[in-house]
Each structure stands twice: as C-alpha cells, then as structure tokens.
Amino acid sequence: MIDRLLILAMLGPELALWRRAGRRPVVWWRDDDARRTGPALTLLLGMSARYSVPLTVAAIPDGDLAALAGACGVTPGVELAIHGFRHENRAAPGRPSGEVVDGDSLAEVLASLDTALAAFAKAGVRPSLFVPPWNNVHRTLETALAVRGLGLSGYDGMLAPEALPPRVDAHLDIMRWKPTARFRGARRFLDRARRLLAERRRKRAWNEPIGLLTHHLDHDEAAWRFLALILPVLQPQARPLLSAEVASQAA
Secondary structure (H helix, E strand, C coil), X not given: CHHHHHHHHHHHHHHHHHHHCCCCCCEEEEEEEECCCCHHHHHHHHHHHHCCCCEEEEECCCCXXXXXXXXXXXXXXXXXXXXXXXXXXXXXXXXXXXXXXXXXXXXXXXXXXXXXXXXXXXXXXXXXXXXXXXXXXXXXXXXXXXXXXXXXXXXXXXXXXXXCCCECCECEECEECCCCCEECCHHHHHHHHHHHHHHXXXXXXXXXXEEEEECHHHCCHHHHHHHHHHHHHHCCECCCCCHHHHHHHHC
C-alpha cells in the first residue's frame, strides 16, 4: 500500500502533464541474464502476460535457448535478444567489466557473434538486438553488430535509430548491485523515473523511449512486489523498432 501511494504521489503529477499534452510516455522493458527456464522466468513471463506488457528477454547463447524460446514463444509480445557471447568478464583488473576488450580483432568478434547467432538459429530464433553484458559497448563490438545488421541496447543513452548499429537503451534499473544485488528502493527508482519523464516533456521529446531494466534471477521479494505495481503505471510498449529492422521488414 505504501509503495502504491508513493508511486501515485511521485509520478502522478508528471504523468498528468503528459496526458494534458495529449501524449503517452514511450516505455519499453528489457530483462537481462536469461540462461534457462525456471520459477523466476515463469514469474517474469506471468507478469508480462497479466499486465499485457511486451518484454525483451536478453538471453546468453550458451544457455538452454530451445527451452527459453519455447517458454517465451507462448507469451504474446515477448522477444529474445542476444546477451553477449558467454557473459564472461575479460576486462583487465581495474577496468569496467566487459566481454569485448582492446586487442580483440574485428574478425574475432565477428566469429563470436556468428557462433551466438548460430545458437539462436538452432533454437528457431532470429534475434535482431544485441545486449552486451554489463552494458559495456566496445567500439569493435559496435562495428561487428553493424556488419551483421543487428541493433544494440546498452544503458542510459538516447535513441539512435539511424546510427550503425541502431541503438535503443535501458534507463531505469530496478536493482542496485553493490555491495550485493537488491531492490533499488521505491523512492530512488521513482525519483529517476520522474526526472527522465520531465526531461523528455520539457524538450518535447515525446517519442524518446525510456527503458525499464530488470534481472529476474536477482530479484528479491521487494523487487518483484514493486515491479507488479509499476508495470500497470508505466505501461511498457513493444521495443521501438530500429531503422535496420524497419528496412528488413520493408524488403
């Protein structure tokens, strides 16, 4: 009850300004780190179905993609994206975590990407979006994605549908990660959400997406409880199509 009232108090006035302008925020939902099916994924997909909210599930290629594809395929509006190659941190000590590092050649990254694409294809999935682990976007990875015609999703960037690769990011992480994974807290989450909404309204950037980010395997009870409250309020839509996808559909 407290979180529900807090949501109304912190987001209600801003959302009212959007309605007064005849606009609705463009929110989309991305969940990371899927490797296999299980109770947490079932709960996640259940929320997507219950609230009729589309969802992009970023799956690691070395997981059970066939089972993931089967589970996601029966829930309307759920798509799979590629989440790295093996989700292994190859960064040097003291550097931000990442899977593609300086010294990796384009040929090496393309080979890893092709292996990932083949794994998804074997499961009957043709993903159009790549989500790098830890949202670490390396220049060589960007080039490889552009070569293969894939979109990119990192964190906290603006929509770039005409870029190569085209990009749509997440912005609202429901979790905190240090010192351990836990729910971010309603006030922290809602304060950031309100700022993002207000920025877009003031700039009249009505169609600039806001990405909700979750990690179903790491959610505590508080995170699940809050997610069930915020989804009907934010009303996420299907992931915005990027220019490469629009072109491929028109071909």
